[in-house]
Amino acid sequence: MSELSPETIVVSAGRPSAEPDAPLNMPIVPASSFRAGGPMEYAREAAPTSLALEEALGALEGGLATVFSSGMGAANAAMDLVPMGAGVVAPSAAYTGVAVRLRELHALGRIDLRIVEADDAAAIAAACQGAHLLWLESPTNPLMQLADLPAAITAAHAAGARVLVDNTFATPILQRPLDLGADIVLHSVTKAISGHSDLLLGALVTRDEDLAHQCQVRRVLLGAAPSAFDCFLALRGMRTLAIRVERAQRNAQAICARLASHPQVDRVRYPGWGTMASIDVVGGAAAADAVCERVRVWTYATSLGGVESLLERRRRWPLESTTVPESLIRLSFGIEAEIDLWADLDAALRG
Numbered sequence: 479m480s481e482l483s484p485e486t487i488v489v490s491a492g493r494p495s496a497e498p499d500a501p502l503n504m505p506i507v508p509a510s511s512f513r514a515g516g517p518m519e520y521a522r523e524a525a526p527t528s529l530a531l532e533e534a535l536g537a538l539e540g541g542l543a544t545v546f547s548s549g550m551g552a553a554n555a556a557m558d559l560v561p562m563g564a565g566v567v568a569p570s571a572a573y574t575g576v577a578v579r580l581r582e583l584h585a586l587g588r589i590d591l592r593i594v595e596a597d598d599a600a601a602i603a604a605a606c607q608g609a610h611l612l613w614l615e616s617p618t619n620p621l622m623q624l625a626d627l628p629a630a631i632t633a634a635h636a637a638g639a640r641v642l643v644d645n646t647f648a649t650p651i652l653q654r655p656l657d658l659g660a661d662i663v664l665h666s667v668t669k670a671i672s673g674h675s676d677l678l679l680g681a682l683v684t685r686d687e688d689l690a691h692q693c694q695v696r697r698v699l700l701g702a703a704p705s706a707f708d709c710f711l712a713l714r715g716m717r718t719l720a721i722r723v724e725r726a727q728r729n730a731q732a733i734c735a736r737l738a739s740h741p742q743v744d745r746v747r748y749p750g751w752g753t754m755a756s757i758d759v760v761g762g763a764a765a766a767d768a769v770c771e772r773v774r775v776w777t778y779a780t781s782l783g784g785v786e787s788l789l790e791r792r793r794r795w796p797l798e799s800t801t802v803p804e805s806l807i808r809l810s811f812g813i814e815a816e817i818d819l820w821a822d823l824d825a826a827l828r829g
C-alpha cells in the first residue's frame with residue numbers, strides 16, 4: 479500500500495496489532511520494569527504505551543521517533559549530541575527555553591553558538607561553515623519568521639552541518655521537514671499534537687537509524703522518560719490533530735485578515751498558514767497587558783496548540799528575547815466559533 483495521508487495516519491497509527499479481542503487503543507501500562515528476555519526490560523528504555531506513541535509520531539513525520547518527558551527534555555537530548563565546543567547555528571528568537579539553554583551552553587564553553595535571523599538564508603549559510611548543527615524553527619516563536627527550509631538545509635549540508643527543525647508550530651499536518659532533507663525533527667508534543675493542554679511530552683524524529691539510537695540512549699541516560707498516562711493522552715489527542723489544525727487554521731486566517739485593519743493593531747505577524755500568529759498592539763506593554771486581562775472567550779495563559787484559544791504578551795517573561803517587541807501578543811488559535819473569538823478579541827482591543 480502506498481504511504482497513507484497524515485489525516486489517516488493520525489487516526490490509524492500506534493494501535494495494538496489486529497488480533498481478535500485486541501483493544502482498539504493501546505492501554506496505559508503502568509510498569510517501570512518488565513520480565514527479562516524481551517526488548518523492553520525497563521521503562522526508561524522502552525514501554526508499551528510510549529512505543530505506541532513513538533510508532534504514531536514516526537509514521538506522522540516519516541521517521542523513527544523517540545519520546546521524551548517534555549519538549550525541553552527532547553531539546554536537551556539533541557543538544558547533548560553536539561560534540562564538545564562544536565558550532566551550533568540558531569535563530570535569534572527561538573523558543574525561550576531553547577534560546578536560554580543554548581546561551582547557557584555557550585557561556586560554559588560547551589558549544590560555540592552562532593545567532594542568525596531565521597529568514598536570512600545567506601546569513602544561515604555563512605554561519606553554518608564549520609558548524610555541527612543548524613537549529614531551526616519555522617515559523618519562529620513568537621516572531622513568526624519563516625525560514626526557507628530547503629535552502630537552509632541544502633546550505634547546512636554543504637557546510638557539513640546537521641539540521642534540526644522544531645516543527646511544533648507547523649505540526650506534521652502542514653509541514654514535514656524530514657521530507658525536505660532535515661536530519662532531526664523536534665516536537666513539543668505538549669502542544670498541538672496532544673492538543674488539550676493536559677500533559678507535557680516531547681519527541682525527536684529522524685530517518686537515520688544510528689541517530690535514532692543515539693536519541694534513545696540520551697533519553698535513557700538523561701532520564702527524560704515519558705509517563706504511560708501522558709503517552710496514552712497524547713495518542714488520544716493526536717487522533718483529532720488533522721481536523722483541529724484545519725479548524726484552528728481557518729480561525730487564524732479569518733481573524734488575522736480582520737486584525738490587519740484593526741485600529742488598535744500596529745502589525746499582524748501571520749505567514750498566511752498555521753494556527754499561530756502574533757500582533758503588535760498600539761500603546762505598548764501596558765495596552766497589551768490590558769487586552770490579555772480583558773478577554774473572556776480567549777484565555778490569558780502561556781502555551782499553545784490546544785483546543786482552546788490562548789493569548790499572552792510574550793515579553794512578560796523576563797528571559798524572552800529582546801528582539802520581541804514589548805507590545806507583542808502571541809495568539810494560539812483554538813477550535814471555537816470564529817464569530818465568538820473575533821467579538822471577544824475586538825472588544826478586548828477596543829477596551
Ligand SMILES: Cc1ncc(COP(=O)(O)O)c(C=O)c1O
Nearest residue numbers: 548549550573619646666668679
Ligand atoms: C516551539 C517550541 N519548542 C519547544 C518547546 C518546549 O516544549 P515543552 O514545554 O513541552 O518542554 C516549546 C514550549 O513552549 C515551544 O513552543
